Amino acid sequence: MLQSATDLGELTAALVDIPSVSGDERDLADEVEVALRGAEHLTVIRDGDAVLARTDLGRAERVVIAGHLDTVPIADNVPSQRDGDRLYGCGASDMKSGLAVMLRLAASVAAPSRDVTYVFYDCEEVESARNGLIRLGANMPEWLRGDLAVLMEPTGGVVEAGCQGTVRFEIPLSGRRAHSARSWLGDNAIHAAAPVLATHAAYDARSVDIDGCVYREGLSAVGVTGGVAGNVIPDACTVVVNFRFAPDRSEDDAVAHVHEVFASYDVVVTDLAGGALPGLAAPTVADFVAAVGEAPTAKYGWTDVARFAALGVPALNFGPGDPNLAHTRDEWVDLTLVERCAGVLERYLR
Numbered sequence: 346m347l348q349s350a351t352d353l354g355e356l357t358a359a360l361v362d363i364p365s366v367s368g369d370e371r372d373l374a375d376e377v378e379v380a381l382r383g384a385e386h387l388t389v390i391r392d393g394d395a396v397l398a399r400t401d402l403g404r405a406e407r408v409v410i411a412g413h414l415d416t417v418p419i420a421d422n423v424p425s426q427r428d429g430d431r432l433y434g435c436g437a438s439d440m441k442s443g444l445a446v447m448l449r450l451a452a453s454v455a456a457p458s459r460d461v462t463y464v465f466y467d468c469e470e471v472e473s474a475r476n477g478l479i480r481l482g483a484n485m486p487e488w489l490r491g492d493l494a495v496l497m498e499p500t501g502g503v504v505e506a507g508c509q510g511t512v513r514f515e516i517p518l519s520g521r522r523a524h525s526a527r528s529w530l531g532d533n534a535i536h537a538a539a540p541v542l543a544t545h546a547a548y549d550a551r552s553v554d555i556d557g558c559v560y561r562e563g564l565s566a567v568g569v570t571g572g573v574a575g576n577v578i579p580d581a582c583t584v585v586v587n588f589r590f591a592p593d594r595s596e597d598d599a600v601a602h603v604h605e606v607f608a609s610y611d612v613v614v615t616d617l618a619g620g621a622l623p624g625l626a627a628p629t630v631a632d633f634v635a636a637v638g639e640a641p642t643a644k645y646g647w648t649d650v651a652r653f654a655a656l657g658v659p660a661l662n663f664g665p666g667d668p669n670l671a672h673t674r675d676e677w678v679d680l681t682l683v684e685r686c687a688g689v690l691e692r693y694l695r
Contacts, residue, residue: 347380353445353687354432354680360441361425361434367415367471370394374414377465380448386455387463390485395477397488398451399462406629407460408694409489409658410450411649412443412497413469413477420674433677438666442678443497446665446687450694457694462491469649473618478652486656493629494653495690498644499666502682502689504634505644506558506661508651509589510620512599513567515613516541522573522580531578535571541584542566544606553591556623558643560591564606589646592620621651627659636693637663663690 347359365373374394381389387398394414416436425434434441444465451463466477473479482489498505518538523531545566552561564586571582590599596619604612624630625641634641644650644662653660665686670676 347376347448353449353683354427356448357432357437357442357445357678357680357683358425358427358434360444361423361432361437364419364423365414365416365436366418367468367475370414370467374465374467377414377444377448381451381463384452384455387451390488392481392484393477394467395481396465397463397481397485399488400457400460402456402460404458404460406493407462407491409462409464409491409494409653410447410497410690411464411466411478411494412440412447413649414444414465414467415470416441417470417672422674422676430680431677432680433675435676437678438499438676439668439671440497440499440664440666442666442683443499443664445683446690447497449687450690454691454694459694461694462488464489472616476649476652478649482652482656489653489656489658491658493633494650494658494660495633496648496650496653496660496662497664498648498662499664499668499671500644500662501667502665502686503639504637504641504661504663506623506625506641507555507560507592507621508644508648508662509560509562509646510592510594510596510599510651511616511618511647512588512590512596512603512614513616514586514588514603515615516584516586516607516610517613518582518584520578520580520582523578525576525578528578532580534579534582535569538569538571538582538584541607541610545586548606551591553593555591555593555643556625558623558641560643561645562591563589590620592622595619618647619651620647621654621660624654624659624661630659630661633661633663633693637689
């Protein structure tokens with residue numbers, strides 16, 4: 346299916362048309378594996394629903410180009426729809442268009458000036474413990490090593506350096522049940538969420554400039570659960586919160602800040618991933634930024650540059666998608682930008 350696509354637009358559409366919601370990437374991984382095994386210059390291996398391929402030409406440098414196969418849940422936006430240079434569909438921006446660029450490069454650049462490892466992996470859009478890169482790092486760490494890692498995250502065709510860290514936590518609130526006709530006999534746990542939400546509304550988000558990249562933090566309530574029945578005063582409520590923090594904070598610093606802000610409440614951390622500093626001083630990063638030809642900006646959101654940075658591999662984000670369209674019902678990608686990003690990477694590799 347993927348091999349029959351004649352250009353990047355058709356290839357991106359073919360990728361969108363294969364559903365690959367997190368945890369259900371097998372069909373897409375199968376297609377990607379078939380496409381990669383058709384390139385004789387690549388060594389290809391499979392690990393679960395991740396597919397990896399690489400050149401082994403003995404070059405002085407190795408570049409890892411990585412993209413995740415999974416998308417967020419489909420919102421009536423598969424199959425894809427095309428309107429001129431716009432391709433609509435789930436994952437079009439994040440990051441089926443980036444995968445299309447990777448497949449094009451893998452097929453067309455047989456003798457790159459730098460050795461290349463292509464990593465197509467699973468479960469990036471869910472909790473970090475399920476991320477396919479963790480499994481790959483345990484099973485075959487040598488396949489993630491390189492002098493530079495390029496994550497095909499949606500960046501609008503510019504380099505977005507580093508990434509924010511993220512911590513998700515719950516604040517459980519308790520009360521006392523009663524009949525709602527005699528509400529004064531109970532203690533409404535949902536009402537107890539009001540001051541927690543007021544703390545969010547009053548929160549003064551910090552911005553920090555690191556190497557010319559400005560990261561803005563954010564503290565957001567992302568869920569409230571509670572309620573027993575339509576005639577019962579609830580005795581339990583939980584507020585779910587996400588704190589996105591600048592990469593100058595460590596994971597411990599971020600958790601300590603959360604406890605400081607909500608000092609009057611119990612805080613239960615459910616997911617935590619540290620950020621990554623821009624790392625623009627690394628020579629391999631500087632070379633890539635020069636090849637793109639535009640000043641880098643901060644990455645808003647957590648990406649797997651953090652995992653590569655933890656492995657000691659300088660990493661950056663660069664992809665054709667628009668990060669502001671990621672995960673939306675009307676997600677789309679500009680196919681002219683897909684072509685331009687592919688051209689930048691091809692010139693860099695050649």
